[in-house]
Amino acid sequence: MKIVKGTRLIQSEYPDLLKDESSLSGGNCQLAAWPENLSEAASFIKECAEDRVPLTISGARTGITGGAVPMGGAVVSSGLMQGIKKTREPHIITVGAGETLDSIQEFCQREKSEFFYPPDPTETTASIGGAIATDASGSGSYLYGSTRKWINRIVMVLPSGKQLNISRGAHFFKNGVLNHPVLGSLTLPSLTRSQPAKNAAGLYIRPDMDLIDLFIGSEGKLGLVAEADLILQKRPHAITSFAVFCSEKQFWELRTDLMNTKLRVRELEVLAEPCLSFLQENTGQTFTETGDWVLVASIEASSEEELDTILETLDVLLEGRGVSPDNTWGGFDSAQRKKLKEFRHLVPETVNRIISTLSLDNHRIHKVSTDTAVKPEDLLKYYTVMRKILKDSGVQYIVFGHSGQGHLHANLIPVNTGELERAMKAVELIAAEAVGFGGTVSAEHGTGKLKAPLLKLMYSEQELNEMNLLVQSISSC
Numbered sequence: 001m002k003i004v005k006g007t008r009l010i011q012s013e014y015p016d017l018l019k020d021e022s023s024l025s026g027g028n029c030q031l032a033a034w035p036e037n038l039s040e041a042a043s044f045i046k047e048c049a050e051d052r053v054p055l056t057i058s059g060a061r062t063g064i065t066g067g068a069v070p071m072g073g074a075v076v077s078s079g080l081m082q083g084i085k086k087t088r089e090p091h092i093i094t095v096g097a098g099e100t101l102d103s104i105q106e107f108c109q110r111e112k113s114e115f116f117y118p119p120d121p122t123e124t125t126a127s128i129g130g131a132i133a134t135d136a137s138g139s140g141s142y143l144y145g146s147t148r149k150w151i152n153r154i155v156m157v158l159p160s161g162k163q164l165n166i167s168r169g170a171h172f173f174k175n176g177v178l179n180h181p182v183l184g185s186l187t188l189p190s191l192t193r194s195q196p197a198k199n200a201a202g203l204y205i206r207p208d209m210d211l212i213d214l215f216i217g218s219e220g221k222l223g224l225v226a227e228a229d230l231i232l233q234k235r236p237h238a239i240t241s242f243a244v245f246c247s248e249k250q251f252w253e254l255r256t257d258l259m260n261t262k263l264r265v266r267e268l269e270v271l272a273e274p275c276l277s278f279l280q281e282n283t284g285q286t287f288t289e290t291g292d293w294v295l296v297a298s299i300e301a302s303s304e305e306e307l308d309t310i311l312e313t314l315d316v317l318l319e320g321r322g323v324s325p326d327n328t329w330g331g332f333d334s335a336q337r338k339k340l341k342e343f344r345h346l347v348p349e350t351v352n353r354i355i356s357t358l359s360l361d362n363h364r365i366h367k368v369s370t371d372t373a374v375k376p377e378d379l380l381k382y383y384t385v386m387r388k389i390l391k392d393s394g395v396q397y398i399v400f401g402h403s404g405q406g407h408l409h410a411n412l413i414p415v416n417t418g419e420l421e422r423a424m425k426a427v428e429l430i431a432a433e434a435v436g437f438g439g440t441v442s443a444e445h446g447t448g449k450l451k452a453p454l455l456k457l458m459y460s461e462q463e464l465n466e467m468n469l470l471v472q473s474i475s476s477c
């Protein structure tokens, strides 16, 4: 196993290990290891536990909350824990934690062409271990849910270095309590309000839940996800994907129309105003279409007849809302889907690029963004409040995200320390509003280091203490 010791050496030779996509600065560690398999990972983690060295787990470091950025101690990277294997079950594959989402889709395409892995976070260079640790979601989560639903088994290395194989369906909590042969007696925190449906803030808690769900989304606090069995889904007959350039009013109307259809809508996304002008200014991309807002959606068809129905329905909906065909992009082939995906991806990527450049001059500057979500039916009211807070901050911003799931990302671009403080205040206010609507402070990115302070908006001190007790209890196993 590759092990590197020395704070300076790691800083000079492995600078990427000390940062992720959040631009959080100050990352450092004195020890780093790249295990290639489960037993190497277990022995390194055991040594760290015995020597009481704080450990940070690092995946592909595409996270935007600083969770993989070490602040001292040691780092264990899953980067070399590779391998994708078929199993006896045609719809299940086994993957090493370091495999990327890209490599998993490529494997499916090559070896299991009738299947695909549904969770589709925009950043496909993320590792599957990181995606499981954050319970990542993507645009297709509108139809398919988050990563959690597609994990059938995980192999964990607990913080003590012990290995634990957890299969879905094997162990359940009953009224918040579980007695497990390795983990002992576990008690879930009793929450005063149940967690929102789409949520990545805090441990996942449901009184009668499956044990595996406690580990999924635990952001490295309960150990390293070393390996996982993923559930695959049969590919649909066809997918139609389209972007509609429109006014704000048309967007909200079309969103409601699509949410109310019986069609198999897979994704229902939005690039809100001022995303288009932001892209024009910062990427040189020009748009001949009119409208400040873009609705991006895709719909699955199980047959040619259903495809015809989808196209007819879309024609009626667009005409009914006064959208000209000249203001739409769309198609059925993978090239068209790729174009739409790249278009959507360009927005956060451009923000990240600008922030990285700004942080070279002022190392305190980092990405300031929201990952808040509310019930889909509350989104319009919530967005109105969110926009006012963003405008009042006086900091440049854009808003985009998963409109079908009530989940919008505001990205703020502070250019100096004063703006940074105002941007962070705006994020806190928006998060508090989301909680007021019964929503979450983080729906898919997790809270990591940067967003951890927001947890207190969502949970009482006692609830957070009970979560910590549960983490400590598992850490001492």
Ligand SMILES: Cc1cc2nc3c(=O)[nH]c(=O)nc-3n(C[C@H](O)[C@H](O)[C@H](O)COP(=O)(O)OP(=O)(O)OC[C@H]3O[C@@H](n4cnc5c(N)ncnc54)[C@H](O)[C@@H]3O)c2cc1C
Pocket (backbone or CB within 6 Å): 020, 021, 056, 057, 058, 059, 060, 061, 062, 063, 064, 066, 067, 068, 078, 097, 120, 121, 122, 123, 125, 126, 127, 128, 129, 130, 131, 132, 133, 134, 135, 136, 137, 138, 139, 219, 220, 221, 223, 224, 225, 226, 348, 349, 352, 444, 445, 448
């Ligand atoms: C442009 C862009 C777009 C993005 N779009 C999305 C999106 O659509 N949806 C979404 O959900 N996220 C998105 N993200 C965020 C990020 O890609 C996800 O959070 C991803 O799941 C992180 O995976 P990673 O391997 O990079 O993890 P890292 O960043 O390395 O780590 C993230 C967290 O998981 C822990 N961790 C990592 N690996 C393991 C492991 N094997 N075992 C236990 N804990 C581990 C780390 O300690 C850390 O707390 C985006 C990021 C960028 C930069």
